[in-house]
Amino acid sequence: MKKTLAVALVAIALVAACGGGGPSQPSGSTKVTMTEFKFDPSTISAPSGKVVFFLVNGGSVAHDLVIRDSSGNRKAGSELISAGDSSVFTVDSIAAGTYTIFCDQAGHESSGMKGTLTIT
Numbered sequence: 001m002k003k004t005l006a007v008a009l010v011a012i013a014l015v016a017a018c019g020g021g022g023p024s025q026p027s028g029s030t031k032v033t034m035t036e037f038k039f040d041p042s043t044i045s046a047p048s049g050k051v052v053f054f055l056v057n058g059g060s061v062a063h064d065l066v067i068r069d070s071s072g073n074r075k076a077g078s079e080l081i082s083a084g085d086s087s088v089f090t091v092d093s094i095a096a097g098t099y100t101i102f103c104d105q106a107g108h109e110s111s112g113m114k115g116t117l118t119i120t
């Protein structure tokens with residue numbers, strides 16, 4: 001499963017490389033742009049189950065997106081995305097509820113890099 005995904009991602013990356021950009025946005029995904037120090041949009045809603053984010057780092061330092069539940073438990077987190085890069089972040093299963101999204105790079109959340117994810 002993971003290997004298949006890795007191969008698929010490499011294939012996507014190679015195709016995208018020919019086009020001169022990062023991966024293109026998957027249909028049905030939620031695009032989130034990351035800059036210093038915010039997510040745009042910072043308020044996101046999605047139906048429960050599988051959620052796919054298309055993360056675009058439009059800033060000048062690396063960022064990530066981590067999902068924390070209302071009890072403070074980390075539920076999922078993206079890879080670290082370099083400045084100017086983009087990445088598809090898939091959460092296989094998430095229950096209805098209100099979550100916090102934040103960047104876990106040092107100082108970013110406290111600088112305002114956070115938001116709300118509502119799963120219905």
Ligand SMILES: [Cu+2]
Binds near residue numbers: 103105108
């Ligand atoms: Cu950040």
